[in-house]
Amino acid sequence: MPCTSKSNRGTRNWLDLPSDVTANILSRLGLFDILEIAQKVCNAWCEICKDPVLWRVIHVDYKNLSLKAETFYKQAVDNSQGQLIDITIENYSDDEFLQYVAARSRQLRHLRVASCYGFSCMGGTWIEALKKFPVLAELSLYSAEVSKEFIETAGHYCPMLKTLKLNHGPCPFFEESVEDCDNIAIAIGENLHKLEHLELIGSCMSNIGLGAILDGCDRLKSLDLRGCVNIDLKGAVGKRCLEQIKCVKLPNESLEGCPYIYIIDRDAYSEDSDDHYFDHDDADDEDFFDHDAEYDNFMEHDDEYDEFDGYFRELLTSMDMFE
């Protein structure tokens, strides 16, 4: 007679699980867990670990990793057998790896790249890489410097691009003038007509750039303008922006929950903003976000930028992202 279900469970060898269940579980482990644990458990698991399905989403983090780690990440890309659809690269520092991905991942739909030191997408590597992602739907770059040519390439070679994020913190990693940022915004308006979601957190573009985006991207459902200190939504452009786009995040809105907003050089801040920072030092983290109203008032002052710095710094401290 069969034993009771309970005692059955106690002795059941879970190797006879349907492989759909095993693969579903393993696909939720990180790269290192698959490499160091899962594929070594037994031969059956080793086989399942070779399934490209497990490698469609890859999260790469260059922090604290040796050069040999790159071999592993390349192995992960190889294992996807061209089926990679989603990659996040944190602490990006190596164009060669991007080239490696680009040469093997024509089905890539989501590309997110972040670096706390900032990185440039102005060079040929990035331009050439974009040409190899024909079905790219999301391009999210954090602390990246981009060029007009870069946007034009995306417009030409990535016709399915619906989400673009070019976000950075309040203190730019690159010398960017208002004019530079407006030119990028104009390029977006002229080339990326199918965009539905656009984030330009920390951009120093003016209403000229915003106007160009509104002219060219008439499918936009959401636009994130947080930290765009040169945008003034009080006039006609602002009115149009709020009418045309369903979900707009305003320049002075809280950055809570925003990923990869980095500040690199603590000493670069002025005495004034330090003072501001320490003023709030004794506030609880929870308390901090209640100060939004107070923060809104700050934005009315002439020295907006310093206040803004302080705001970012508090935010980051409260999110444990400093250091």
Add this chain to the structure above:
Amino acid sequence: MSKKTLTLMSKDKQLFNIEEHLAVQSVTIRNMVKEDGASSVIPLPRVDSETLALVIEYLNRQQAPEEDEDYVKKFVDERGEIPTLLELAQAALDLDIKKLMDAACMKVADLIKDFTLEEVREALRIENDRTPEEEKAIRDEFQWAF
């Protein structure tokens, strides 16, 4: 008018009743109902009664759609033992209830993330069938990781 009821049978021959409109959250059952009306008892030869009781509890939940995600998460969290979760995942696979299957697999993955190799083998009662040569081959391939 009374609501139509279906009967599900576990592998240990226990019967469970459930209203049809709730049962069809399972794609497998939905297809059966579509094909032949599923008037008789639906046998589930791989699902034990303990697990089927859980599945029925899940299907009977009365959550507002916006709270459903949290409910599913809590539902699997409360059954934090790996064997229970694996039985649940397998039942959800057979019945094609994607949300439950994904949640159960996610929870198992969360639990084994912190395990060592030996702990994974022990928790899942899997014997290491790799030869020393195979182990070495993998070590050589990914030398940097050790």
